[in-house]
Amino acid sequence: MSAGTGADGIRHRGLRFEEQLIFEQHADGRTGVDLPEPPAVADRLGGLARAAPIGLPGLSEPQVVRHFTRLSQKNYAIDSGLYPLGSCTMKHNPRLNEKLARLPGFADIHPLQPQSTVQGALALMDRLAGWLRALTGMPAIALSPAAGAHGEWTGLMTIRSAHEAAGDARKRVLVPDSAHGTNPASAAMCGYEVAAVPLNARGRVDLAALKSALDGDVAAFMLTNPNTCGLFEDEILEQAGAVREAGAYFYSDGANFNAIVGRVRPGDLGIDCMHLNLHKTFSTPHGGGGPGSGPIALSEALAPFAPVPYVVGGPDGFRLVEHDGGAAFGRVKRFHGQMGMFVRALAYILSHGIDGLRQASSDAVLNANYVSAGLADLMSLPYDGPCMHEVLFDDAFLKDTGVSTLDLAKAMIDEGYHPATIYFPLVVHGALLLEPTETESRESLDHLVATLRGIVRRALAGEADAFHAAPAHAPRRRFDETAAARRPVLRWRPPGAEDQAAE
Amino acid sequence: MRYLPLTESDRRAMLAAIGVPSVDSLFRDVPETARDPVFDLPDHAGEIEVERDLGALAAQNLAAGSAPFFLGAGAYRHHVPASVDALIQRGEFLTSYTPYQPEISQGTLQALFEFQTQVALIAGLDVANASMYDGATACLEAVGMARRVTRRRRVVVSGALHPQYREVTGTGLRFLDAELDCPAPDFDGTESLAGRIDQDTACVVVQYPDFFGRVRDLAPLAGACHAAGALLIAVVTEAVALGALESPGEMGADIVAAEGKSLGNPLTFGGPYVGLFACRDRHVRQMPGRLAGEALDADGRRGWVLTLATREQHIRREKSTSNICTNSGLCALAFAIHLSLLGEAGFTRLARLNHARAVALAERLDAVPGAAVVNQSFFNEFTLRLDRPAAGVVDALAARGVLAGVPVSRLLPGEADAAPLLLVAATETVSEDDMAALEAALREALR
Amino acid sequence: MADLRYSEDHEWVRVEGDIAVIGISEYAQDQLGDVVFVELPEPGRAVAQGDEAAVVESVKAASEVYAPVSGEVVAVNDPLADDPGLVNREPTGGGWFLKVRMSDPDEVEALLDEPAYRNFVSTL
Numbered sequence A: 001m002s003a004g005t006g007a008d009g010i011r012h013r014g015l016r017f018e019e020q021l022i023f024e025q026h027a028d029g030r031t032g033v034d035l036p037e038p039p040a041v042a043d044r045l046g047g048l049a050r051a052a053p054i055g056l057p058g059l060s061e062p063q064v065v066r067h068f069t070r071l072s073q074k075n076y077a078i079d080s081g082l083y084p085l086g087s088c089t090m091k092h093n094p095r096l097n098e099k100l101a102r103l104p105g106f107a108d109i110h111p112l113q114p115q116s117t118v119q120g121a122l123a124l125m126d127r128l129a130g131w132l133r134a135l136t137g138m139p140a141i142a143l144s145p146a147a148g149a150h151g152e153w154t155g156l157m158t159i160r161s162a163h164e165a166a167g168d169a170r171k172r173v174l175v176p177d178s179a180h181g182t183n184p185a186s187a188a189m190c191g192y193e194v195a196a197v198p199l200n201a202r203g204r205v206d207l208a209a210l211k212s213a214l215d216g217d218v219a220a221f222m223l224t225n226p227n228t229c230g231l232f233e234d235e236i237l238e239q240a241g242a243v244r245e246a247g248a249y250f251y252s253d254g255a256n257f258n259a260i261v262g263r264v265r266p267g268d269l270g271i272d273c274m275h276l277n278l279h280k281t282f283s284t285p286h287g288g289g290g291p292g293s294g295p296i297a298l299s300e301a302l303a304p305f306a307p308v309p310y311v312v313g314g315p316d317g318f319r320l321v322e323h324d325g326g327a328a329f330g331r332v333k334r335f336h337g338q339m340g341m342f343v344r345a346l347a348y349i350l351s352h353g354i355d356g357l358r359q360a361s362s363d364a365v366l367n368a369n370y371v372s373a374g375l376a377d378l379m380s381l382p383y384d385g386p387c388m389h390e391v392l393f394d395d396a397f398l399k400d401t402g403v404s405t406l407d408l409a410k411a412m413i414d415e416g417y418h419p420a421t422i423y424f425p426l427v428v429h430g431a432l433l434l435e436p437t438e439t440e441s442r443e444s445l446d447h448l449v450a451t452l453r454g455i456v457r458r459a460l461a462g463e464a465d466a467f468h469a470a471p472a473h474a475p476r477r478r479f480d481e482t483a484a485a486r487r488p489v490l491r492w493r494p495p496g497a498e499d500q501a502a503e
Numbered sequence B: 001m002r003y004l005p006l007t008e009s010d011r012r013a014m015l016a017a018i019g020v021p022s023v024d025s026l027f028r029d030v031p032e033t034a035r036d037p038v039f040d041l042p043d044h045a046g047e048i049e050v051e052r053d054l055g056a057l058a059a060q061n062l063a064a065g066s067a068p069f070f071l072g073a074g075a076y077r078h079h080v081p082a083s084v085d086a087l088i089q090r091g092e093f094l095t096s097y098t099p100y101q102p103e104i105s106q107g108t109l110q111a112l113f114e115f116q117t118q119v120a121l122i123a124g125l126d127v128a129n130a131s132m133y134d135g136a137t138a139c140l141e142a143v144g145m146a147r148r149v150t151r152r153r154r155v156v157v158s159g160a161l162h163p164q165y166r167e168v169t170g171t172g173l174r175f176l177d178a179e180l181d182c183p184a185p186d187f188d189g190t191e192s193l194a195g196r197i198d199q200d201t202a203c204v205v206v207q208y209p210d211f212f213g214r215v216r217d218l219a220p221l222a223g224a225c226h227a228a229g230a231l232l233i234a235v236v237t238e239a240v241a242l243g244a245l246e247s248p249g250e251m252g253a254d255i256v257a258a259e260g261k262s263l264g265n266p267l268t269f270g271g272p273y274v275g276l277f278a279c280r281d282r283h284v285r286q287m288p289g290r291l292a293g294e295a296l297d298a299d300g301r302r303g304w305v306l307t308l309a310t311r312e313q314h315i316r317r318e319k320s321t322s323n324i325c326t327n328s329g330l331c332a333l334a335f336a337i338h339l340s341l342l343g344e345a346g347f348t349r350l351a352r353l354n355h356a357r358a359v360a361l362a363e364r365l366d367a368v369p370g371a372a373v374v375n376q377s378f379f380n381e382f383t384l385r386l387d388r389p390a391a392g393v394v395d396a397l398a399a400r401g402v403l404a405g406v407p408v409s410r411l412l413p414g415e416a417d418a419a420p421l422l423l424v425a426a427t428e429t430v431s432e433d434d435m436a437a438l439e440a441a442l443r444e445a446l447r
Numbered sequence C: 001m002a003d004l005r006y007s008e009d010h011e012w013v014r015v016e017g018d019i020a021v022i023g024i025s026e027y028a029q030d031q032l033g034d035v036v037f038v039e040l041p042e043p044g045r046a047v048a049q050g051d052e053a054a055v056v057e058s059v060k061a062a063s064e065v066y067a068p069v070s071g072e073v074v075a076v077n078d079p080l081a082d083d084p085g086l087v088n089r090e091p092t093g094g095g096w097f098l099k100v101r102m103s104d105p106d107e108v109e110a111l112l113d114e115p116a117y118r119n120f121v122s123t124l
Helices: A061-072 A095-101 A119-136 A148-165 A182-189 A207-213 A236-245 A254-259 A339-375 A405-414 A442-460 A464-469 A481-486 B008-018 B047-059 B082-088 B106-123 B135-150 B163-173 B219-227 B239-243 B281-286 B313-319 B329-366 B390-399 B432-445 C026-032 C114-122
Strands: A140-142 A172-176 A193-197 A218-224 A249-253 A273-275 A296-298 A310-314 A317-321 A391-393 A432-434 B154-157 B179-181 B201-207 B231-236 B255-259 B275-279 B292-296 B302-306 B371-373 B381-386 B421-425 C004-006 C011-016 C019-024 C035-039 C052-058 C062-066 C071-076 C098-102
Touching (some): A061 B106, A061 B329, A095 B047, A119 A296, A119 A317, A119 B047, A148 A182, A148 A254, A148 A273, A172 A182, A182 A193, A193 A207, A207 A236, A218 A236, A236 A249, A249 A254, A254 A273, A339 B008, A405 A432, A405 A442, A405 A464, A442 A464, A442 B008, B082 B329, B106 B239, B106 B255, B106 B275, B106 B292, B106 B302, B106 B329, B135 B163, B135 B201, B135 B231, B135 B255, B135 B275, B135 B281, B154 B163, B163 B179, B219 B231, B239 B255, B239 B329, B313 C062, B329 B371, B329 B421, B329 B432, B381 B390, B390 B432, C004 C114, C019 C026
Parallel strands (some): A172 A193, A172 A218, A218 A249, B154 B179, B154 B201, B201 B231, B231 B255
Antiparallel strands (some): A273 A296, A310 A317, A391 A432, B371 B381, B381 B421, C019 C098
């Protein structure tokens, strides 16, 4: 036992605590709640009362609070530092949103209460939909999808329904090489084949290739705009014309809407359907991987095929339409969507107002270009011209250094940053995608640029070994992910139980 | 604007550094016809104004906590310990991303590993994923997984599955090469699904306890499924029930798709909630969603990483097991914290408490003239048959400030048999006074 | 290993009578990195040339393995289930994937021989 190691074999260092699993902190007789002993009743469980213990650990409240507090301290977060994760829009998450979402009038209402008792909730959904209609310039909003990918799937279901209703069943969806993986995955879940469209030398969709791929079997073209290279698709009107001419629909992945909200309306670009990630553009928190919310905006042609439910207003107040008698394809989620996220997003929208939203997208683009300008001489930009809200580098500048994009990302951790997005998009070699967001100050950007310049200089100076060993200052060093995947351990089991569990 | 740190002089200096005259010039790739439309929308507002504005909307709603409240039907109101919300609001959890960089995401990853273990334990299965959007989408994903595992097309869905889960499943299969066998709503509990299983059946989907509250042994159906090479999917919409009832895995279910909202998460008008998804080890490669797994770092220290990612959309694209990316991370964390606080003793006691409340309420309401409890068995929710359409009664009681339950016709509007049926749930949050208020109001309404 | 023939999808074939032993090339395993999982077909399955016959996965990538010849799967390399690293260590030996009883042995003739494959790889 080394100095400072406790009887449990654990050694803390300063504010960096080691923390065992809750299952390893169990003691019989402990609990973190005080519930009354239930009155004795003759049970009506149909003879299926649980016979064996479940195996859940018992901990007291202070232990649980300390446990999860210590765990939290092992996470990087926007609240702690700049989080330049391209394509993910890690902007500040205002706490006003959290406060309002927790008002009992929003947090403590049941989705199936009589509608007369939830008029304020329906009004909020209607107001949010109104803002989203105005900001997208598109006439219909379906609020219910649970996240961006769920919105993609819902949008494509809408498109497929529209084609089938017109007796024009189609089988293929076109997706650029640079698309998020969710795009082809969502298309496959709608029963579509997926075909890729290449980019041109300027990092945009190759218009000629798109036109030649658009035949009578193409249902939709899915485009992220600004695209995943951080560039605005400057031939988007021509793309839209070609898509329309082919009888297909133009789907826009709205993951990057935060770059243009308040300045450009997708409806003006010829978009038929677009999902909005409320957890990106409209600041609802990412929460370590959700929950999100992915409402979709629909054009006039697609509006009749929107899923249920939706809110309609009338002289007697608001009404939720939960059944459409089979007019469209139905329902994508039980109940009415991510209400908690609607409250947060609307609080953010009202706080910013149209002037603030426009300023936010302007600042997001300004910040990305500022970072780009600060690094352009040292790192390699695959495409010319201004970027939008994020800047994409390739790894040409690391050639012959023995340092990979991954190493560079891990080195950022040691300097107090969350790494940029790496190896995405797939269209450039060793991609490094930086998205500073509008909620970073100039001083903060200057520090990021200076830090990255220092890292790159060290890479160029041949300090490859140090890079391969990074990070050194995080709660953990690099993991053996190969071993983890070869023999996956996906849950805790009591000591000695591993062998009997293996099949 | 309080969320934007740049000053006007910052912006000028930054534009100069970039070498462009204005921000507009950075938007030069936008087609001219689409630049800067006129919006008829209000400008920014301070915290006071926004709080007043949305607070007024919140005040128009009748909060469950301010009325005798008996709604369930897939969303159950439970007490959430104060420390749950305090912990999930820690910025390191709230404002972090998906833990793709494990060295600086051990908090989220370890919590997910604990969550996965808890879910597997209560489901009675080997492994669970890091969450889905909600119970209904978890159900749809389970059906997709069963189709991949068995390479079969037919899906049999119980008539006693929550109608909206049935709708979501139907939506998901609509354009796929699949056959959905969806018998009529099982109002009287006489449904027999075993006879519907054939050699092309991928899975049978049943709810436990079912939509009408009944608790049925899944073992015979599991046996019938397995004899035909099909999987049994058990849907659980009330996770607390698993503290009192035999687990679906123990009875032979191959996949459990559940709604986890009951632990740690408020009602919030239906979302965000958290889908629980558990299965057996041998099927894990066909599982949708993220998985946290144990790993060793370069110093040999234990930690956690996202693993088996080749199943997922960011690697496998159109061949992935699901398109899911963002899931319900923070809701899963709330679930994990709440269940950690409960522990074995608290969770099972909570379940017994729910059942005892429901038994007491059922006895009271069964004695009301014009009302009769339909169920032989139930956990914390049962079906009441009224002598008139339940929707009107619910509205009348709501007007008196009593939220009586969910009329089955709200979810099955086209079914005449549904009209007199009322789903009534009683959890630990229901007091004796609440029960007395419901009983009295119901007597009055049914007179 | 002069007896190996290759496809442009980086599978190799070694003919043993009417049986074709199939695996992935040294180049393919190197590009993929540490193999963590191999999904193999069920024996008895019929595969046509170009069909997806197996899947090979590393931590960050998954690749289909296409049948370079047509026929019936008669055996798969079960030890890969416990030791997928065999594919990295012995790609053209102990790391084989499956054996197919060929229905059209002439298909082998159209595959690349060792020098031609090496030449092909050098252009990538």
